[in-house]
Amino acid sequence: MKQNLLNWIFLAAIVIIAAFIPMIFGIYYSNVIVLFSIFALYAVSYNLLLGYTGLLSFGHAMFFGGGAYATALALTHIPGFPLLLALLTGGLAAVFLALIVSPLLVRVSGTAFAMLTLAFGQLLYVICLKYREVTGGEDGVGGFPIPSLNIPGIVSIEMTDPLKYYYFALIVVLLSLFIMWFFTKTPFGQIVVSIRDNANRVDYLGFKVPHSKAIVFIVSGFFAGIAGALYAMLQDLVSTDGALTVYMSFFPIMMAFIGGIGSYFGPIYGAAILTIIDEVAAAYTEHFELVTGIIFILVVLFAPLGFAGFLNFVKIKWSARSSHQGTAEEVS
């Protein structure tokens, strides 16, 4: 709990700093931060599957992209579609996809699971690419109106203003992160972690493993969909290459691993690290993927618990006396 409190304080500090960033650094960097927070949300939602439930999915982009497309299409075709509903549409579309794929996915594990998620992800990619009457094919869906945040009689905030969208996105991401954190701390969250450790025993203790996994899919998918919706409204464009490619499924894996899959906050660190690397490396080379790729390899080889694991290690070294405390504290 203490560790979590520290993390939240840390996060609060970042939020306060983030609140002033647009005034200090201008709008370019605030866009970078919005993008970072969207990916942090996406990566944390992914880690509910990987770090918490022990499911290595190669198709998480179907939830992100599905959510992004749903929001974009709703805004394109329904005049006056409200902002919050557009956001929710992204989440619910992802839930809908999760409901379709989970009956099959919750019954397989290991390689079969990984391959099936890859197949489902690619399936959605191809559908969106080929079904151009609706999705616009390679061009995607773009130029849709971004609604204002309207609370009738109280306030109306123009979201086309990047500064205002910056705050809106940040609040949505923070709220989502908090809900997911809460989720991992509920009795159900404990069952999920137990499934990762020993699904058979969970069954023998009287819990339904497939149903539990399906709920994780739904929750994880929902927040990936929310991230997708934020992304769609940030870019005012959703395309298969931008939201549904297999690379989009790999990003959260890399972020989770680099940041640390053993910690709730790990993927957020991972998203931050990758964002910074992208920004810095992009100034020197066009091939910044090469840099992130090498870092990914190094982390997997030498620091399997990622940045969060490294922080934890430092913490343990620091207070060497409380020997076993550190390892048990994380994702559990």
Added chain:
Amino acid sequence: MNIMETKGLYHDFKGLKVLFDVNLEIKEGERHAIIGPNGAGKTTLFNVITGTYEPSKGHIFFKEREITGFKPHQLTRMGMGRSFQITSTFTRLTAFQNIRMGVLSKRGIRFNLFQLLDGMNEVTEETDQILKRINLYGERDVPASALSYGKSRSLEISMALATDPDLVMLDEPTAGMSVDETRTAVKLIRKLTEGKTMVIIEHDMDVVFSLADRITVLHLGAILASGAPDEIKDNQAVKDAYLGELEV
């Protein structure tokens, strides 16, 4: 009254017959040991009864209800608890968290997404009480993977019992334990299973004769004999097949 019974139970793995017409009767409140040489089908019998496998043929009844083909979680909810021969805990969770899973199950807390688990004081209290009873309170926050062998075996057994089952099925609870550890484990089992029906698979004859009031001998997948410990000791067929080699 029989709390559990099997009728004409068969099981085979792709043609290899492992169980052969097993008719087992477990009376309410009894302490029933299942013994037999390696490969006799004891663990398979457990697996078929507790829902790991569906039997190839035959019927299983629990609390006068047919449970053939039921899944483990259904049986656990009906009041059947099981421990494993090969320790099967949640290795990355602490001893406390392991036991707490059993407590959650007993209380029917399954799909609760709206409450912080650490804030559920009754659950925490009950879990701590169990930890004290099984002498693991000192290792409360140690991950299961870091426990000594004896302690992790205690944890293994106690997880099954934390669900407060009416019928406890223990698969070789003392497997691999030292003499001292075995003695402690037997005491623990006796304490924890008080007032419950128990079925135990066991190789250690001292444990069997000190814990069981009925014994079933399984040999080549079939029941060779069933009865009180003294009857089993004197049974010639059992001596020939099993006990003789152990020189009891």
